[in-house]
Amino acid sequence: MNFFRKLERKFGRFAIPNLMYYIIMMYAAGFVMSLFNPYFYVQYLALDAAAILRGQVWRIVTFLVCPPQSGVLFALLAMYLYYSIGSTLERVWGTFRFNMFFFMGVLGHIIAAFLVYGVTGFSVPMSPYYLNESLFLAFACTFPEMQFLLIFIPIRAKYLGMMYGALLVYSFLTGGIIAKIEIVVSMLNFIIFFLMTRNYRKISPKEAVRKQKFKNEMQKAQIQKISLTRHKCAVCGRTEKDDPNLEFRYCSKCAGNLEYCMDHLYTHKHVTEEELKDSK
Known part of the structure; x- marks a missing residue:
């Protein structure tokens, strides 16, 4: 947390307020494009390391123009959900910290694409799928008791996060080298966020001694x-x-x-x- 605070003091003025609004606008633009040409995204906009090395550098940004698939209604609901999750995290964390989380995810996707190409020799077009899922995992960690209606059944965010985490682990264990690189590197923003925002003071030896001392004093007060x-x-x-x-x-x-x-x-x-x- 101290590291984030130092960065915010130095670079906080460059943070983009209401970032999810602009991301959702990009998703919406991608959705409209897909209605006219479903293959346009993969051919010209997806994150493709080989194409980027050939000069198509715009793909570093345009790979974000990828709305959720599976129909108009689902895409609209998913975009609304992503906007709600992202804007809520920005209000709670602050603009700079949310920007850091999101752009670290973008950078992780770019690194994953080049790693896959460098290790295997194959260029696999990538979408911001894991970036969107990292937002949900971060939301589940921040608001574990928040409830979502899944087929009209209320389920807490922490349980949905555990389910998705288990699926990621399963995909990592059963997938090939490409899947492993994509999952680990693309989810680096969530991994770094989780490790750097833990309150390690709670598990420090000094804190354990202090808690035990306080407990003993309270017991003495009860006895007396x-x-x-x-x-x-x-x-x-x-x-x-x-x-x-x-x-x-x-x-x-x-x-x-x-x-x-x-x-x-x-x-x-x-x-x-x-x-x-x-x-x-």
């Missing part, structure tokens, strides 16, 4: 039955602990803030300033 009273009769010394039905009043004729129970309020001897000083 330490209790404070609010009222005490200046004559008999009784308090509200002795009898919860006792009533106490101040005497306007006595010096100092002396309280008396109702049994002694009208029968006590008034205390003067000299007597109060002598008693001290």
Whole structure:
């Protein structure tokens, strides 16, 4: 967290407010393009390392112009969900930190594409699929108790995040070298976010000793039955602990803030300033 704060102080003015709005606009543009030509994205816009090396450098940015597939209704719902998740994270984290998370994901995708091409010799066009999923995983970690309606069944975000995490692990274990590189490098933004935003103080030895010391002191206080009273009769010394039905009043004729129970309020001897000083 200190590292993020230092970066924010230095580069925070360059952060893009409401970043998800512009990303969703790119998704919408890609969706309209796909209606006219479904192959245009793969041919000219997808993240293709070989094509980039041939001079098509615009693919480093245009690969983001890829809306969710599977029909008009699903695409609109998915874009609304991504916008809600992204804008919520930006409000909670702050603009700079959300920008860092998103662009680290973009950089991870670019590195993954070139790694796959360099290791295998094959250029595999990549979309921002894992980038979108990393947003959801980050949301699930930030708001684990948030509920989503899955076929009208409320499910907490942490359980959906665990399910997707399990699918990622399964895909990594059963996939080939290309799948492994894509998953690990493309999800680097979430991995770095998860590691750098953990509160390691909670598991530090000093914190464990402090908690144990506090627990022991609280147990001693319970054993000794330490209790404070609010009222005490200046004559008999009784308090509200002795009898919860006792009533106490101040005497306007006595010096100092002396309280008396109702049994002694009208029968006590008034205390003067000299007597109060002598008693001290």
